[in-house]
Amino acid sequence: MVQLWKVKKSVELYGIDRWGAGYFDVNEEGNLVVKPNQTAEHGADLKKIVDQLVAEGDRLPIVLRFPQILEDRVKILNECFRQAIKEAEYGASYKGVFPVKVNQNKDVVQRLLTIGEDYDYGIEVGSKPELAAAMGLKFKHDALFICNGYKDDDFITSALYASAIGRTVVIVVDAVQEVFRIISLSKKYKIKPLIGIRCKLYSRGSGKWVSSGGEVGKFGLTSGQILDCIETLRENDLLEQLKMLHFHIGSQITEIRRVRKAVIEAARVYSKVKQTGIDIRYLNVGGGLGVDYDGSRTPSDSSVNYSIQEYANTVVYTIKDICNEEAVDVPNIVTESGRAVAAYHSLMVSNVRGKISMDYEVDEVDPGEDSPKVVRDLYEVWRDLTAKNYVESFHYALEMKNDMVSLFNLGHLSLRDKAVAERYFWASCKKALKFARVHKDTLEDFDELSKQMAHKYVFNFSVFQSFADYWAIGQLFPIIPIHRLDERPTEYATLVDITCDSDGKVDKFIDIWDVKDKIELHKLRENDPYYLAVCMLGAYQDTIGDYHNLFGAEREAHVEIYDDGSWDIIKKIDGDDIANVLGYASYDKRGLVNNMTRSIKEAVDANKVTNAMGKRILSRYKKDLESYTYLKQN
Ligand SMILES: Cc1ncc(COP(=O)(O)O)c(C=O)c1O
Numbered sequence: 001m002v003q004l005w006k007v008k009k010s011v012e013l014y015g016i017d018r019w020g021a022g023y024f025d026v027n028e029e030g031n032l033v034v035k036p037n038q039t040a041e042h043g044a045d046l047k048k049i050v051d052q053l054v055a056e057g058d059r060l061p062i063v064l065r066f067p068q069i070l071e072d073r074v075k076i077l078n079e080c081f082r083q084a085i086k087e088a089e090y091g092a093s094y095k096g097v098f099p100v101k102v103n104q105n106k107d108v109v110q111r112l113l114t115i116g117e118d119y120d121y122g123i124e125v126g127s128k129p130e131l132a133a134a135m136g137l138k139f140k141h142d143a144l145f146i147c148n149g150y151k152d153d154d155f156i157t158s159a160l161y162a163s164a165i166g167r168t169v170v171i172v173v174d175a176v177q178e179v180f181r182i183i184s185l186s187k188k189y190k191i192k193p194l195i196g197i198r199c200k201l202y203s204r205g206s207g208k209w210v211s212s213g214g215e216v217g218k219f220g221l222t223s224g225q226i227l228d229c230i231e232t233l234r235e236n237d238l239l240e241q242l243k244m245l246h247f248h249i250g251s252q253i254t255e256i257r258r259v260r261k262a263v264i265e266a267a268r269v270y271s272k273v274k275q276t277g278i279d280i281r282y283l284n285v286g287g288g289l290g291v292d293y294d295g296s297r298t299p300s301d302s303s304v305n306y307s308i309q310e311y312a313n314t315v316v317y318t319i320k321d322i323c324n325e326e327a328v329d330v331p332n333i334v335t336e337s338g339r340a341v342a343a344y345h346s347l348m349v350s351n352v353r354g355k356i357s358m359d360y361e362v363d364e365v366d367p368g369e370d371s372p373k374v375v376r377d378l379y380e381v382w383r384d385l386t387a388k389n390y391v392e393s394f395h396y397a398l399e400m401k402n403d404m405v406s407l408f409n410l411g412h413l414s415l416r417d418k419a420v421a422e423r424y425f426w427a428s429c430k431k432a433l434k435f436a437r438v439h440k441d442t443l444e445d446f447d448e449l450s451k452q453m454a455h456k457y458v459f460n461f462s463v464f465q466s467f468a469d470y471w472a473i474g475q476l477f478p479i480i481p482i483h484r485l486d487e488r489p490t491e492y493a494t495l496v497d498i499t500c501d502s503d504g505k506v507d508k509f510i511d512i513w514d515v516k517d518k519i520e521l522h523k524l525r526e527n528d529p530y531y532l533a534v535c536m537l538g539a540y541q542d543t544i545g546d547y548h549n550l551f552g553a554e555r556e557a558h559v560e561i562y563d564d565g566s567w568d569i570i571k572k573i574d575g576d577d578i579a580n581v582l583g584y585a586s587y588d589k590r591g592l593v594n595n596m597t598r599s600i601k602e603a604v605d606a607n608k609v610t611n612a613m614g615k616r617i618l619s620r621y622k623k624d625l626e627s628y629t630y631l632k633q634n
Contacts, residue, residue, distance in 0.1 A: 018295025
């Protein structure tokens, strides 16, 4: 058959040029390509990277990180704000910080801070472990070091010490009681930190994280509490340390008007505080800068209806306008954008191990006059189903199927007859669906049928570990084959993972118009691995995952890409082995081996196995404990 499919069609079908933001493309060989920055001419061939890793003995799934993409994102974010500030003739500066909660990986954070030096790019922490990590990282002392989240005395003391050694630490009061702790510890250690106040806005974000903000949000101070906090600081001679007003209305804000609204409200609060004579200098607009996961550029949950430049312009111009109206100097602007910085830089690749299908093949053979009526009827439905009668035939087949189930339950049908009837039923469905697709039939029945008949591709991963936000809150990520993109994908499929959990599946996929309940994939070929990538996993997914079924962390490889598209794997990190994950559940390797040795000895003594067999079992057990938790490649 003539191959009419072109890679361009794959680019379109999977929306690569829309969600890929310039970091993804397809080469002439039909392989997915990753580019180190949005303007790069050449990119690295993902299939070749995976082939090399597999040849070197690496097992799948594997997370691939592209640190240069992180660098590109930091540059873009900072340059967009520089541009907006220049254009608006804004009288103060911009300082970004990376919120460590988005990706705590040391290589990721250190790379971001290093590339961000030219921009005084700083860090935001929200817990004691994150604070400890940040204190041990190298970055400029001028860069902001913002401490958010609920804090106890230990948290505040460490933050004070970080400030004492010269870091520009801002301790943000997230809850009323914290101000008293900060004051008392500051007096105790004679260290005066910079202080921020998180304010509770009426404005809320949009999309899946809408409940993070608003007047009943978990964090922040109301207007009355802000005034009390100011008084308390004044009474304790710490008011001159109040330098920042902060807010965060939630991640992935899908609509730019929500950003504008929140910034208006916060800029008003800032101005009123400033008008009282307090030398407050920074307005921190938090995170929320969203990412277009589905490429639709709409305010849908998986997208955003604005660009980074539009976001920067909105923040800068809005603050300027409000401060002009209120006749106060404009503040330095801080953002805590994490998702937009980290999302693109990593993806996970794994192999499809097989498929589960309803796709029963039937032969033309008449089941015979002797077969039960229901079997004959279903055979005839299948045989006579045409483009003209496919709707009625499908409905009739449904009725017959129900009859068949009743007959079987009443004991009037053998298992063999039931099997034959089922096969003709599904074959009729398949035929009817084919005609429905040709006629672009919008009948709901066929929508449902098409979902039921989609193949289930068994993908070697755990949804709970690799992209838990899909399972937890229905966040969508682009999923795409990394090869065969010069070939028409002829199959409709959903993905099932390898956990023993019926929630361990992916049956929602990005689409420009809607959300797809199945994805177009290629026919699986014997002895030919089929690889899929789940892209844009760099924000939140690394640590939000869990250990369901004890699959544990995936292997990791970091890839540096050169101008001509060649690449090097600069670092590899082992995934969890079985002993590791068992350790998380309080098993210790030595104890397990000892118990197993004892059981084997008892079996040998009881002549259940030979001594040689016992040795083999023990050696196998030890080897298993050291092996990767995921399935081997077929
Ligand atoms: C206080 C704070 N700042 C920043 C962020 C990062 O937000 P985003 O990843 O949407 O930029 C978060 C995450 O929700 C947050 O809670």
